[in-house]
Amino acid sequence: ETGVTQSPTHLIKTRGQQVTLRCSSQSGHNTVSWYQQALGQGPQFIFQYYREEENGRGNFPPRFSGLQFPNYSSELNVNALELDDSALYLCASSPKPGGNYEQYFGPGTRLTVT
Amino acid sequence: AQSVTQLGSHVSVSEGALVLLRCNYSSSVPPYLFWYVQYPNQGLQLLLKYTSAATLVKGINGFEAEFKKSETSFHLTKPSAHMSDAAEYFCAVSPNSGGSNYKLTFGKGTLLTVNP
Numbered sequence: 270e271t272g273v274t275q276s277p278t279h280l281i282k283t284r285g286q287q288v289t290l291r292c293s294s295q296s297g298h299n300t301v302s303w304y305q306q307a308l309g310q311g312p313q314f315i316f317q318y319y320r321e322e323e324n325g326r327g328n329f330p331p332r333f334s335g336l337q338f339p340n341y342s343s344e345l346n347v348n349a350l351e352l353d354d355s356a357l358y359l360c361a362s363s364p365k366p367g368g369n370y371e372q373y374f375g376p377g378t379r380l381t382v383t
Numbered sequence: 384a385q386s387v388t389q390l391g392s393h394v395s396v397s398e399g400a401l402v403l404l405r406c407n408y409s410s411s412v413p414p415y416l417f418w419y420v421q422y423p424n425q426g427l428q429l430l431l432k433y434t435s436a437a438t439l440v441k442g443i444n445g446f447e448a449e450f451k452k453s454e455t456s457f458h459l460t461k462p463s464a465h466m467s468d469a470a471e472y473f474c475a476v477s478p479n480s481g482g483s484n485y486k487l488t489f490g491k492g493t494l495l496t497v498n499p
Contacts, residue, residue, distance in 0.1 A: 273426070302486065311387075311473050311489030312427070325485045359426055366485045368415045368477030369434040374426035 271296060273362050273375035281381045282350050290345040290378045292360030298373070300324070300366045301343040303335060306357040306377070318343055319366045347380075355382045385410045385476050389490035397498050402446075402461040404493045406474030409455065415477040416457040417487065418448055422470045430472075433457060435479065444468070469497045 274293045282288050294301050300319045304312035314327035318337035332348040341362070347354055357379050361372035390405040408414060415434050419427040431442025438450040448459045457474060471494050475487040 300485075304487075304489075309491075311475075311491050312487070314486040314488070317485050319485075327486060361427075368479055368485060369432075371417075371429055371432065372487060374419075374428070376424075376426045 273360060273373050275358075275360050275375040275378050277378060278376070279379045279381075281383065284350055284352060284382055286350050287346065287348045288350060288380060290347075290358050290360075290380070292343045292345070292362075292375060294341045294343065294360075294362030295373050298362035298364050299341050300363045300370075301337055301341065302361045302363070302372060303343070303345045304359040304361065305329075305354075306359055307353075308356070312359055315345070317366060324366050350382045352382050355380060385414060385478060385488050387474050387476050387488055387490035389472075389474050389493050391493055392491065393494045393496070395496045395498060396464045398466055399463050402459070402464045402468065402495065404459040404472050404474075404495065406448075406457045406459065406490060407455050408457065408474075408476045410476065410478065412479065413450075413452055415479050416448075416450060417475040417477070418442065418446070418457075418459050419473045419475060419489075420470050421473065421492075427473065430459070464495075464497045466497050466499065469495055471495070 302317040303315040306312040316326040317324045357377045361374045363370040386409045417432045418430040474490045
C-alpha cells in the first residue's frame with residue numbers, strides 16, 4: 270500500500286511568484302487536507318477537499334487555492350508569494366472527511382520564499 | 384472555537400525515565416483527540432487517538448494517553464523513554480459534532496529530548 274506522497278520536496282521561490290504543490294493520496298482515500306507548518310509551530314489547517322469539492326477552509330487568504338482530481342490527488346496553489354509563506358506544507362489523506370477518521374500525512378514540501 | 388495547549392515547548396528526560404507530555408483542550412463538547420509525532424524532516428505519524436470509546440488509549444511504540452473530561456486533558460505518557468523517542472510531539476483536536484468536523488487543530492508542539 271502506497272502512502273501519501275508529495276512533490277517537490279524542496280522549493281525556492283521569489284516574492285510575488287506563484288507556486289503549485291502536489292499530493293497523491295493513499296489508496297482508497299477520497300479526502301485530502303492541506304496544512305501549513307511554520308518553523309517552530311504546529312500545522313495550521315488550510316483547506317480540505319472531498320470528492321473534488323472544497324469541504325472546508327481555514328483562515329487563509331484566497332490566494333491559497335486548491336484542486337482535487339478524479340483520482341483524489343490534489344494540488345495546492347499559492348499566488349503572489351509573500352515571505353511569510355515560507356513553511357513546510359503538509360498534505361494528509363483520510364478515508365472520509367469526518368473528524369474521527371485518521372489523517373495520514375505525507376513528508377511535506379519545504380517552501381522558501383526569498 | 385477549539386484550541387489545544389501543550390504545556391512545555393521542550394521536555395528533556397533520561398533514557399529509561401517516564402515520559403509525560405501535557406495537552407489541554409478547549410471545547411464546548413468532548414472532541415476527538417490525537418497525538419502525532421514528527422521526526423526531523425518528516426511528516427506527522429499518528430501515535431494514538433481518542434474517539435469517545437475507552438478513556439485510556441494505547442498507541443504505538445509503547446505510548447498511551449488518558450482522556451480526562453473533568454480536567455479537559457489528554458496527556459501522553461510512556462513508562463520508559465528510548466533514545467529513538469526523541470522527536471517533536473503534537474496534540475491535536477477535531478470536533479465530533481457540527482459542520483466543521485473536518486479539520487485538525489494542533490498545539491504548538493513539545494520537543495522531547497532523551498539523554499543517555
